[in-house]
Amino acid sequence: MLAYIIRRTFAALVLLLVVSAVTFGIFFLLPRLAGETADQLAAQYIGKNPSPEAMVAIKKNLGFDQPLYIQFARFIKQLVLGAQYKYGPDATTCHVPCFGYSFKNHLEVWPEIQSRLPVTISLAIGAAVLWVLAGVATGVVSALRPRSIFDRLAMSVSLAGVSLPIFFTGALLLFLFSYQWPIFDKLHYVNFTDDPLSWARNMVLPWISLAFLYSALYARLTRSEMLDTMNEDYIRTARAKGLIERKVVVRHGLRAVLTPLLTIFGMDLGLLLGGAVITETVFSLQGIGAFAVAAIGDNDLPKILGVTLVAAFFVILCNLLVDLLYAAVDPRVRLS
């Protein structure tokens, strides 16, 4: 088991490095291949009309006058050891982990991302708890009573959940519960550590609107998998052994369903941790998604690069955790 964990962790680290290299290549190699000169590349980092001095400073700071592999090594080194940028009246320190420095806003990228992480993590984790509980429970009950009123109703609602975009459900929830009946009015993010109750109160509507979409998907997926599983021979055997139905469902039926659910859950959660753009926009949450949108709007490459790496990190991390959970859920994984 330990060897499995080490192997998967090492693979994840290698994957992260590869993703970093690919991302770095997209930002620094592709423009070169497309014919951009070092000056043009540097100009994009300054944004406004670049003075010759500023161009020289950017090229030196980012190493545009050096081979790409050295630039990448420098990028990784800065990530681990930090960097000093000389641009403007004073030198600026980019602290560890140095994800880059926005020359347009004169801000380090990582603190900006870091300050937004609690918002996105709160949103993603809270919504995930909701959708897993609601989705899986609904799916299981629907599968156990196929074509019942509950099943038909649940699947209809889940179809609506899948069909309705978040910018609709979110705006509807806001209208109803924030303005029409101000139960959750004046929404603004509060840190969990400052006031857990207020944190939850302010996140309920974003959680629900996000979970409504995902729980619908999970309910349909769970129902489908459970229907297949509950018709397997080993389920009949379990029943024949005299196991009570609850144990048959939970220990034998649901456990088999967990593997595909975990797979998709890891992907979904990882993607959301990289920024739930629409939900954050609808609820004016200043998370990673809103940060990414603003960075793209500003064409602020260091910020875009930073948020891309963070998003990739979360996807890889969540998939690593899923891989490790596989081992707990399914012993065959360890054997393989």
Add this chain to the structure above:
Amino acid sequence: MRRSRTLVLAAVAATAALVLSGCDSSKGGSAAPSGSAGAGGQDAATKGIVNASDHKGGTVTYEMKGTPDSLDPGNTYYAYIYNFSRLYARPLTTFAPGPGQDGNKLVPDLASGMGQVSADGLTWTYHLRSGLKYDDGTPISSKDVKYAVERSNFAPKVNSNGPTYFQELLVDNATPYQGPYDDKSPDGLKSIETPDDTTVVFHLKQPFADFDYLVSAPQTAPVPQPKDDGAGYVKHIVSSGSYKFQSYADGKEAVLVPNTNWDASTDPLRKQLADKIDLKMNIDQATIDQDLIAGNAQVDLVGGGVDPQTQAKILLDPKLKAKTDNAYGGRLVYMAINSHQAPFDNTDCRKAVQLAIDKVAVQTAEGGPIRGQIATSVLPPDIPGHADIAPFATAGNKGDASKAKDALKACGHPEGFKTTLIARTERKAEIAAATAIQSQLKTIGIEADIQQFPQGKYFSDYAGVPNFINSKGVGLMMMQWGADWPTGYGFLQQIVDGRAIKDSGNSNLSQLNDPAVNKLLDDAGSNADKAAREKDYAAIDKQVMDDAVIVPLTDFKVFLYRSDTATNLVSTSAFSGEYDYLNIGTTK
């Protein structure tokens, strides 16, 4: 002056009116009351102060779509920041609080009186009030005013957003002054003298009648040099106003709290009512509107008015409509034509655009007559010097494709051509207007590709950067402009003077450099005769229209919703019809 930033002037006016007309007005100070307190009703805040109150406490919440160009008073050019910045940055002069045109009255702020001008009109002297302090308790010196002007006008590599009037008007050093970040000499710009800690003297190249207006810009708000680290100053602005920064998170939020070192006896304008001022950025406009209606927020910082869908809802509900203010704000909505971008370097091609546009459709896209009257010239009707001219008049203002095609033939492109039209992402009405223009131009063969850019960087990185515009083939730019101060010079100079073209933060988007226009501006700026100046402004208006570089669309009208929980609301012409932000409090 300001880009759709008509804000600055009105704030002070509103404040004084509140002080004097409110129930405790006798305590208010020296500013003259110019409006009367009112309980409400449609357009009430354009005629007086609504919810006048000296109630202290609570949090005043400002919300804004997008982000500002900068909260640094020396690096901004949006009217709403001109307005808002006076909470933490006191310029030498500002505008007396008051509704509508009453808000255009100029009064001393950091200075103890208006400028003393020399007989030849070349020297302006200001004396600071005594007892002024920053939020850290250190005294404010006239040297800090000099430094503030130097950093904001002579260091475009660091602070590029604001206008550069001072750089254009002040006598330069023998060796051109390079700004305080590059030129570390103790004298700095020698044409600004500080003979003592409370006196600042400006030496001009030529007489300039509007100089008292010019020093109302936040660029004269003092900045202590040791605390200035260039572009990073926005993260730790030192306050000279009634509020100071408690926190600032770029693109997210700024929290201001009362400045305990601000002394009300040095300031007849400000009241320091709220316990906290919370500015929230990047809020969806529909959410802002809902929050205003629900009373959760007190002010929409940008002050451009409610969203189109909210407007429709309000207009259908008499109760909501009674809480709105609809007024001119000395703002022109227009489309700038890049005179350096072929084929728009040909006047006839520009004329083709002027003639093709259906201004009624554009007006509708912007929200209808309630959001602006159709404009036919550059100078708005509420700016002195305006004359009713319409060089490109078409029947019913609906455009004339036939005449436009004739102009296209004259410019050598009878089949039309392709160009790029840019607008600001956050401004739905602007995007809608651009879309309407796009379809109208298509009828005469001009294919305009619309590109959107964020308002916070529109001038520093995109529309306001001639190199960017020229290299990307941008021919048309959506624009909205309010006077920097309520005179023809304050409205026109930055958008039509060829010498005001900047590498970044440029407002002369057309890159017009017409010697006739420049000369008229010089004549008007130095002429002591008001009537003669206004005649010059009318002549400039006509000449710019003849150059056909600006397509006037509408004379903008704000349509603001008054939050029930906000006190001391007054819409002022000085800041494009926005509410004066100086003394807004809350009942919550």
